Amino acid sequence: MSVLDISEHPPPQRSRTWSFYLVLLFAVLPLWLSVPVAWYFTFYFIYTAQWSTYSAPWSTLFLFSCCEVIFSVYHCYLAHRVSATIPPTSGDPEDIQIAYMRLLKAGLANLPSDRGDIETIVVDRPGSPAETIVQLDRHDPRAIEFRHSLRTWFCKVPFSSITRHHIEKWLYWAMYNTALPPVDQVPETHKKAMDEALILLQKRIGCKIPEGSNDHVRPILLTVDKTNIFWRPFAFYSFIHVINWCLSKLFKTLYDVQYGYSNGVEYLVRIPAHWDRDISPRPIVFLHGLGLGLFQYHQVIASLINNFPDRPILIPLQPQISQDVFHPRFLKPPSRHEMADQLAGLLKALAWVNVDEKTFSSKVYDSEEQEVEESLVEIPERGVTMLSHSNGSYTHAWMLKGHPELIGRSCFVDPVTFCSWEGDVCYNFFYRPCMTGMELLVRYFVGSELGVANLLQRHFCWTSNSLWFEEIPNARDPHRSLFLLGGKDDIVHAERVKLYLASHGVRKNLWYDPEGRHGQALIPGGPGLREVLRWLSEDEF
Known part of the structure; x- marks a missing residue:
């Protein structure tokens, strides 16, 4: 019986909805035209x-216009600098x-979609890392x-139209975070690694990749491709900055939330007067996602503070993903190890965790076996509760990779760190044509913003940002882990993430809203x- 080859079917044709034009006319164009x-x-x-003779309103308008002109020149300079930035070198x-x-x-591994693994390399761990890559048949599901x-990394063209040259360009970027140079300029060590990677890939896809090239196909090379940055008016950035500043002051007045800076991390923190690290509930660390910072997440933070007055709550401030163009580190996002070590140091400085100093050094694994073994170290009963949303799941992943002993x-919520190797998040966020109002809102107000483009299109590292199931301590324990997904998520391919988690035994702690x-x-x-x-x-001790 023949098997339907879905890799040859183009994605369904989509047409623009009325919401797209509403958002374009009443949100995007007014801001862009300003x-x-x-x-x-x-x-x-x-x-x-005659501007000096104008009335006060006209003089004020002239002053604002001058500010916008000056800022637009500065914004163009920053955008050019970001676009011309050479991506950081690849990792180890x-x-x-x-x-x-x-x-x-x-x-x-042919893992079941509704229960635990059939075969494992260690107790309570997934079987996929133990599999041997063998030559699959082309029609193997x-x-x-x-x-x-x-093929998502090639804008979802039929797989048969992808040639060896396209695959080599994508592989070279994935391995070395740079564009593929001319053949005679590729180092011998890189050639050897590429050849070995290509052999394994052809075994996995069940067929030989054809030679040649196709001008209608282009691989997604996120950190090499041209950035798509649209200007924002000075008034917009100023408004966001003022609102976030006012909210931080409001939190201080209403909830005694304090601003702090320690170990390279800016943060807001609320610590109850009688909280005890040994007998009180764990502290909560909330890692927000891309957007407008406190302006976007203030209701979530307020809910956490109001519902849990008995425990500390920490909110690291992330200017690079909060459109805080006035911040000195706006275009200087921390690396994986830098951020993880800084946040780990902050938790220790707050005396929320009690671990040896050596645990704050970055881990470097010598082999796959060593990495799996180290990830199975028993996690202490204490540690903090880490709650992350969307892009915040990357920092969450960095902490689990580098300092799992700190996360109890x-x-x-809407994690982008799972299955990110499949390319759906990258494609949906930057490359998919906008057809709905929500897609246009996300693309213009978030995806094309200067700081976001700098972070994701010039400082993205898929190996660091990809979190694998075996790197999550107690991933199947409903008390220790919770995953929330939305079936109509426009960014995350929720069905794929759901299948990935469910196939590794995540059941009771997987919350899915179709x-x-x-x-x-x-x-x-x-x-x-309410579920969160x-x-x-449930954390009562």
Whole structure:
């Protein structure tokens, strides 16, 4: 019986909805046009040479227009600098090799979708890392599924149209975080590694990749491709900055939330007067996602503070993903090890964890076997409860990779860190044509913003940002881990993530809303946030 090859079927045709045009006309265009309008007014006032005689309202308008013009020039300079930035060098070759092998083995073990693993290398751990990559048949469902997933990195063209040259360009970027140079300029060590990677890939996809090239196909090379940055008016950035500043002051007044800076991390923290590390509930660390910072997440933070007055709550401030253009580190996002070590140091400085100093050094694994073994170290009963949303799951992943002994419980909401090797998050966020109002809102107000583009299109590292099941302590324990997904998420391929987690035995702690969209799980009063608060309340000691 023949098997349907979904890797050859183009994605369903989509047409633009009415919501797209509403958002375009009433949200995107007014904001985008404000900058050229400011230029027009500024030159008009200067050309008439009578601006000094204008009334107060007109003089104020002239002043604002001048500010917008000056800022737009500065913004163009920053955008050019970001676009011309050479991506950071790739990580450790052994780490990359381990991640690539994991990528190829994902889905290879034929794990059931509704229960635990059939075979494991260690007790209570997934079987995929123990699989051997053998030559699959072209019609093997595992090969078809992998080809279908892989073509996302080529904007979902039929897999048969992808040639060896396209694969080599994508592989070289994935391994070395740079564009593939001319053949005679590729180092011999890189050639050897590429050839070995290509042989394994062809075994996994069940067929030989054809020679040649196709001008209609282009691989997604996230940190090499041209950045898509659209300007924002000075008034927009100023408004966000003022609102976030006011909210931080409001939190201090209403909830005694303090601002702090320690070990390279800016943060807001609320610590109850009589909290005791040894007998009180664990502290909560909330890692927010891309967007507008406190302006976007203030209701979630308020819910945490109001519902859990008996425990500390820490919110690391992340200017690089909060459109805080006035912050000195706006275009200097911390690396994986830098952020993980800084946050770990902060937890120790707050005396929330009690671990030996050596645990704060970054771990470097010599082999896949050593990495798996180290990830199985018993985690202490204490530690903090880490709650992350969307892009915050990357920092959550960094902490679990580098300092798992500090994390007692983990809650992932709309996580982008799982199955990120499949390319759906990257494609949906930056490359998919916008067809709905929500997609346009996300693309313009988040995806094309200067700081976000700098972070994700110039400082993204898929090996660091990909979290594998075996790296999550107590992933199947409903008391220790919780995963929340929305079936209609426009960014995360929730069905794929659900299948990945469920196939490794995650059942009772996997909350899935078939109608849920990205961010909907944290809407105040909604079922998603109620589930998060219920799970957090289980931590009674």
